[in-house]
Amino acid sequence: MVKNITEKGSLSKPLIVYNRTESRAIDLAKTLSQQIIPVSTVKEAVEKSTIIFICLGDDAAVESTVDAVLKSTDVAGKLFVDCSTIHPDTTRRLAQLLESSGASFAACPVFGTPLMADAGKLLCVLAGRKECVDRVTPYCTGVMGHAVIDLSTKSENPGMASMLKVMGNTMISQMVSAISESLVVAEKSGLGVDALHSFLEVIFPGPYVDCSKRMISGDYHQRKEPLFAVDLARKDARHAMEMAKAVDARMKGVERVDEMLQAVKSHSGEKGDLTCIYGVAREAAGMKFENN
Structure with a gap:
């Protein structure tokens, strides 16, 4: 996903990457032709970004990461996009928490194997407020994925994507x-x-x-x-x-x-x-x- 965002996402600035295992972010940066900047803390990653993509293994990891962000920096005006596979209740809870802190939120879980991710062939499922989803869509079709299911046209409930x-x-x-x-x-x-x-x-x-x-x-x-x-x-x-x-x-x-x-x-x-x-x-x- 990082590879395709940097190569196809029409970025005006370098992509900032944070991984809880710092060496993975550093190693990833070495393999990509486009410029990305690995950082050592989630605080630094969020402070330098306007759109933040999150992709973690489970609910606890996502919740602890968002909690760490909210305790360490101001998120007002930033858009958080969660690509993790988590319970819809967790998604709704995160959206409310971030929005109450002045941020925006869109859910964007994806279907596909690692090989499909590398090839930009994921299926992206989008949900949340329409204006937030519209900001994420350009990073989906033709970039991270080959198709989109946009649920925001029927409901603003981000949990529907999860x-x-x-x-x-x-x-x-x-x-x-x-x-x-x-x-x-x-x-x-x-x-x-x-x-x-x-x-x-x-x-x-x-x-x-x-x-x-x-x-x-x-x-x-x-x-x-x-x-x-x-x-x-x-x-x-x-x-x-x-x-x-x-x-x-x-x-x-x-x-x-x-x-x-x-x-x-x-x-x-x-x-x-x-x-x-x-x-x-x-x-x-x-x-x-x-x-x-």
Whole structure:
């Protein structure tokens, strides 16, 4: 996202980058042809910026970062854009907190893998006050992403973007579960995983096929770092189940996925990937977790 904002965002000034692990910001600056300025504190980053993009792993990280900002500097007149995947209640709470301090807020969670982010192919979901969303839109289509879902045309509630993001992520996790169990049955029955993969290539090209490749190739258990970490997947599942409960509904598919993710965490620890659900499905069928 930083790479595409600097290269395609028509910036008049260098991009200021802060990471809680300072070396990551410094290393990133070395890899980009466009000028960016790494800073060592979130206070410095906010003071020197007019639009602040936030992208962190969970609700606690976002809330603690915003709290640190509000305690350390004046935010009046600044626009905060949160690209994190957090509970809609958290998004609404952050918007109210920042706006009460004189800042503006827009929610902009994104869909897509790290490779899609690098290629500027993310799907950006925007929500909040229309005038704030309009300031963010130029950094979305053709810059960070290839498409936008703008929810501000129907409501100024920024939590709607977070709600869609959480629901979308749980649909992806259920897709992973469905592919996992189908591959296990295909292998054990003699049909073979290649036949099922060929079906996916024709009927469900895109993420279904990519997911299947990662399972069949063994990538799911060989990765040193997860693409979609188990703890983040479980966070999304909890948020989705809470959202459903709030409207007197239930997401049994998500409950089932969360059970499998608990097994992933037990087997692989915090480095477990969402696709390790395949290993859990294999074990449930009397096979080894690893497919090698």
